[in-house]
Amino acid sequence: xxxxxxxxxxxxxxxxxxxxxxxxxxxxxxxxxxxxxxxxxxxxxxxxxxxxxxxxxxxxxxxxxxxxxxxxxxxxxxxxxxxxxxxxxxxxxxxxxxxxxxxxxxxxxxxxxxxxxxxxxxxxxxxxxxxxxxxxxxxxxxxxxxxxxxxxxxxxxxxxxxxxxxxxxxxxxxxxxxxxxxxxxxxxxxxxxxxxxxxxxxxxxxxxxxxxxxxxxxxxxxxxxxxxxxxxxxxxxxxxx
Numbered sequence: 001x002x003x004x005x006x007x008x009x010x011x012x013x014x015x016x017x018x019x020x021x022x023x024x025x026x027x028x029x030x031x032x033x034x035x036x037x038x039x040x041x042x043x044x045x046x047x048x049x050x051x052x053x054x055x056x057x058x059x060x061x062x063x064x065x066x067x068x069x070x071x072x073x074x075x076x077x078x079x080x081x082x083x084x085x086x087x088x089x090x091x092x093x094x095x096x097x098x099x100x101x102x103x104x105x106x107x108x109x110x111x112x113x114x115x116x117x118x119x120x121x122x123x124x125x126x127x128x129x130x131x132x133x134x135x136x137x138x139x140x141x142x143x144x145x146x147x148x149x150x151x152x153x154x155x156x157x158x159x160x161x162x163x164x165x166x167x168x169x170x171x172x173x174x175x176x177x178x179x180x181x182x183x184x185x186x187x188x189x190x191x192x193x194x195x196x197x198x199x200x201x202x203x204x205x206x207x208x209x210x211x212x213x214x215x216x217x218x219x220x221x222x223x224x225x226x227x228x229x230x231x232x233x234x235x236x237x238x239x240x241x
Contacts, residue, residue, distance in 0.1 A: 002237045004150075004177040005116050005230070006168075006201075008186030009127035011209040014143065015104045022102060023050060026095035030072075033094035034087045040079040049075050057130055063164040065155040068092075068130040096135050105143050106208070108227040113148040115231050119238070122175040124151035126168060126184075128161045128191060151175050162188070163195025163217075172199075183237065185230055189214040197221075204233060 010016050027049065028042035053071045056062075069088055076083055076091070083091060116123050125145070129136055136154050140146045151174035155161045158170055172179055179200040186192025187210055193203045194217030205212070205220035208227060222233045234240075 001181060002121065002183060002202075002234065003181040004122035004124060004172075004175045005183045005185065005234065006124040006126055006151075006171055006175075006196075007184075008162075008188065008192050008206070009125050009129065011187040012106075012185060012192075012206045013109045013125070013145070014106055015209045017102045017104055019102060020050075022099055023054075026098040029098050030091035030095035031081075033090040034076075034081065034083050035090070036081055036083075036087070040081075045075055045079050048078065063161050065128070065159055065161050066130055068156065069132060092132060092135065096131060100142075103139060103143070106227060110144060110148065112227045112230060113145070116234065117148065119234070119240075121234070122150045122177055123148065124153070124171045124175050125149050126153050126162065126171045126186075128155045128167075130156050133157050162186075162191035163198065165195065165199055168195055168199050168201070183234065185224065188212050189220075190217045193217050193220045202237070204230060206230075 007013055024043055024046040027046040031039045031042050031045070053075070056066050056071070069092060072091060073083065073088060113123055133154060133156060136156070140149070140152060151171050153167055153171040153174065155167055158167045160166045162168070172182060182201045183204060184192060184196035184201045185204040185206055187206045189205060189212045193205050196203050197218050203220040204222045204224050207223060207225045224230050224233065
């Protein structure tokens, strides 16, 4: 009996539209927010971050999540800025805000989550996200997802990235549902399908934002080309006519 549907976040419930210009704009805003005098040109700082640290965040196969505030602190130190914890927090908040236009909620995300909850199913989110938890929670609120989720688990909190089992296990514990009674929906073949399948969850690969060709994981149990396909899969699994 199906009791819960867990989702990946990026490129499943929302699309992240990366733009390199926003990287520089984010660093400029973050530097200003520290309040330090004699701030460096943000372009070299952004370039250093792009070259040395961005590969650790995007495209890495590591199962250990990076400590993003620490990476930012390292770059700032290289340019002569030693921020206090409060100043670093202001930097992270200002930088994160610049990226708001890049976080584009799926048109059918709300209706899909509402339809699942109306069926008495627990709904959760499991995301490889490196930003601090407090910023990610603000994103959920801004996207109208907070009240539509029974659980939200981020790799920045757990310290492990999908497909590591710990992050999935945390979410299953939060919704109090065993793996064999949960459906996992995500775009990544390795991180989402492979990680969830290893724990015994039924898997759905989402294709509405992108098609992941990675073959380092088993085939998904189901494929969904629109968010509403997920609802049809749930209807099949629950025997709903």
